[in-house]
Amino acid sequence: MLDTGRMNEVAEKVVTQVLALKAGETVCILRDTEEDSGPFAAILSRAALRAGAEPVSLIIVPRTVGGQELPEPVAGAFLRCSAIINLAKWAIVHSRAVSAALGAGARTCNLRGFNDGMLESPGVTTDYEVVRRNALAVDVLLEQAREIRFMTAEGSDVTMRLCGRKGKAQTGFADEPGRFSGLPDGESTVAPLEGTTQGCIVNPYIIDKIGRVDEPFRMEIKDGWIVNVEGGKQARQLLELFEKSDSNARRIASQFALGMNPDCRIFPDTKEVSKRLGTLHVAMGDNISLGGAVQCGLHIDIVILNPTVWLDGKMVLEDGKLFI
Numbered sequence: 001m002l003d004t005g006r007m008n009e010v011a012e013k014v015v016t017q018v019l020a021l022k023a024g025e026t027v028c029i030l031r032d033t034e035e036d037s038g039p040f041a042a043i044l045s046r047a048a049l050r051a052g053a054e055p056v057s058l059i060i061v062p063r064t065v066g067g068q069e070l071p072e073p074v075a076g077a078f079l080r081c082s083a084i085i086n087l088a089k090w091a092i093v094h095s096r097a098v099s100a101a102l103g104a105g106a107r108t109c110n111l112r113g114f115n116d117g118m119l120e121s122p123g124v125t126t127d128y129e130v131v132r133r134n135a136l137a138v139d140v141l142l143e144q145a146r147e148i149r150f151m152t153a154e155g156s157d158v159t160m161r162l163c164g165r166k167g168k169a170q171t172g173f174a175d176e177p178g179r180f181s182g183l184p185d186g187e188s189t190v191a192p193l194e195g196t197t198q199g200c201i202v203n204p205y206i207i208d209k210i211g212r213v214d215e216p217f218r219m220e221i222k223d224g225w226i227v228n229v230e231g232g233k234q235a236r237q238l239l240e241l242f243e244k245s246d247s248n249a250r251r252i253a254s255q256f257a258l259g260m261n262p263d264c265r266i267f268p269d270t271k272e273v274s275k276r277l278g279t280l281h282v283a284m285g286d287n288i289s290l291g292g293a294v295q296c297g298l299h300i301d302i303v304i305l306n307p308t309v310w311l312d313g314k315m316v317l318e319d320g321k322l323f324i
Contacts, residue, residue: 007040010111010119010183011047014085017128018109018183020175023052025082030074032062032088036115041087056081060088065209065241067094067286067299075100083174084108086182091271093180094299099289107174110182113271121272123184123264128172131186135260137324138188138316139167145311148192148256150280152307154203158221158282160253161196165291169260170275180289186261186275191292195224197253201282201302205266205273208300210237212268226250226284241300245285248296254287255301256280258309258317270301278320280307 015021027048031037045055058074068090070078075097078084084106086092091110098108111119142148143166149159168189174181201219206212215232226242229235242249257280264276274281281303285296309317316323 004039004043006119007043008047010114010124011040011043013124013183014044014109014111015047015051015053018172018174018181019083019085019107020173021048021051021053021083025053026080027053027055027083027085028077028081029055029057029085030088030092031057031059033059034062035087035089037087040114044085053082062088063090063092065298065300066091068297070095070097078106079104081106086110086112087114088112091299094286094289096288098180102178102180102289105177107177108180109174110180110271113269118269118272119183121184121263121265121267123186123261123272123275126184126186126261126263128185131260132169132171132173134322134324135169135171135186135188138258138260138322139169139190141311141316141324142167142188142190142256147312148309150304150307150309152202152304156200156202156204156304156307158197158199158201158253160192160198160256162190163193165191168290182271184261184264184272184275186264186277187257187259189255189257189290191287191290192253192256194251194254194293197221197224201304205279205303205305206268206270207234207238207302208270209241210234221252224251224253226252245298246296248294249285249298249300251294251296252284253282254285254292254294254299255283255290257282258322266305270303274301274303277322278306278317280304280309280317
């Protein structure tokens with residue numbers, strides 16, 4: 001658990017910077033029964049009250065994976081609030097409940113994982129004006145490009161097509177209707193055209209729900225579908241997850257994103273390492289909240305370190321250096 005001083009510091013940042021809560025607004029603070037989030041939720045509530053907003057606390061049974069659906073009463077509450085703060089174990093932004101709330105003009109801040117030291121990260125206190133400027137600039141490039149290709153020294157080689165969809169940069173600010181963010185934050189992201197991803201991913205750093213990849217791993221992709229997964233323990237775990245999920249769990253890449261935060265750590269948690277400048281992540285499963293067309297009961301990120309990335313044949317990232 002964070003110390004009280006740090007929780008107060010982060011709460012003030014969430015209220016004044018990330019969500020920019022205003023007098024008369026309502027903010028839902030979502031918790032679950034496994035996370036020891038009561039003290040932090042209370043501090044966030046007091047910060048919201050100081051801003052003139054009204055906090056409402058909701059407690060759910062924990063989900064088992066990111067993007068899993070939320071209870072109907074929670075979804076209904078989200079539709080009637082101005083902002084949402086997530087303190088539950090798993091990310092909720094790719095759920096139908098949050099997609100609907102964002103469409104209705106709510107804004108969200110994801111603070112999952114705060115009990116694991118996440119909010120002690122220097123990525124929380126980075127210069128978010130710089131992060132926002134770079135993330136929005138790369139979003140423009142993603143919107144204009146027709147093809148992405150990335151490669152790694154481990155053997156990954158993936159191409160995917162883009163189709164002019166709007167970028168969904170996460171900048172450390174969710175101060176406008178329909179925006180989502182979190183701490184630590186910083187990424188440029190887009191939903192590629194479904195059915196166009198081809199290639200292979202070899203030995204990524206970490207996979208949501210599965211964890212750090214520390215045994216051989218190879219994923220083959222054809223026409224936007226994962227057609228083969230080979231390797232050790234993590235490969236077997238992913239195949240078991242597919243067996244328990246609907247077929248769209250094998251859809252990839254439902255998301256392509258480049259990390260934009262220079263102060264995030266290479267740390268075995270996707271919430272932080274996926275935001276680190278010089279990394280990329282692609283996702284399996286749902287992408288409705290990103291403007292895509294894949295509906296699924298989960299959203300799983302795969303984080304890749306030290307890729308080289310080209311947009312329409314022009315290099316934009318190499319060895320952690322961004323060329324924009």
